[in-house]
Amino acid sequence: MAGIEDVARLAGVSASTASRALNGHPRISAETVRRVAEAAQTLGYVASSSAYTLATGRNRNIGVVLPYVERWYFGTVLAGIDSRLMQAGYDLSLYNFNGSSEQRASVFTDFLLRRRVDALITVAVKLEAGELDVLHRLGKPVLAVGGPVPGASTLRIDDFGAAKLATLHLLSLGHSRIALIGGDAASEMDFRQPETRHGGYLEAMADHGIDVPDSWFFPADFTVGGGYAAAKTALSDPRLSFTALFAASDEMAIGAVLAARDLGMRVPEDVSIVGIDGHDLSEFFGLTTVAQAPRDQGARAADLILEALSGGEAAEATDTVWPIELVVRSTTTRNHGA
Structure with a gap:
């Protein structure tokens, strides 16, 4: 059975670089990730999730909280997050906050702990101070998409x-x-x-x-x-x-x-x-x-949370304002009666 050393040898990199490439480390080049992934596929190498968890204390799982799944904006942001996390080898746990306050409370007292997420992305959900405190005490990075959350990094449009x-x-x-x-x-x-x-x-x-x-x-x-x-x-x-x-x-x-x-x-x-x-x-x-390109927003949100995970010690909260663009098409024209 092939090991990480065999993958590294075939890809022409060190074992540590091969490991980081397969684990979605953001500082590994895309070309190196491609070569290592191809080598792993050729050799039939599958990384052990339990070994990774024991070695790093992480589970390669990001929680995503949003109020709706069926609406276009939220579904499109979610698709962007999911696509980028899959590229980095991470799973996604979805939490829908459109239920009762008891359901919301159970997410922080039970689900987030039981599912062992490494970080949390919220979409149009403003975390309460107590909810944010739970995540901070657990050392879980948080990124809020859609608006300001004091104490958490944010990604939003104006x-x-x-x-x-x-x-x-x-x-x-x-x-x-x-x-x-x-x-x-x-x-x-x-x-x-x-x-x-x-x-x-x-x-x-x-x-x-x-x-x-x-x-x-x-x-x-x-x-x-x-x-x-x-x-x-x-x-x-x-x-x-x-x-x-x-x-x-x-x-x-x-x-x-x-x-x-x-x-x-x-x-x-x-x-x-x-x-x-x-x-x-x-x-x-x-x-x-x-x-406002919500799919790209979702991809950027995933990048930001992965960067926070790779940074080691907790960094200061950042506020990222996403660019918008006026796209003029055929439903607007000059008012000829003016």
């Missing part, structure tokens, strides 16, 4: 800036009667993303001297169906005469496009529509959007 950018795009095209399809009260999660995006929209409008009445806000639930219903209400009222809609997510923006078409309106000639996300279907609908 939600306020993304909403302001989307609104400024419409304003630059001469639109002033711009409705907001934003998150409803039930959509408010730990980082209050709907409220933050609402604030970005209001500031952009205020910067252009536009007073926004409450009647210009149409709440929805971040789904296509919710966006459709909200847009139909907004565009059906002749007293409002909106020339543009800003939807706080691409799914709601896609629903708005469908609603406008069902009302016999042309997009963008009669109404311009912009969203936020960079959804997989946004290109199909020609949707102008502020893209």
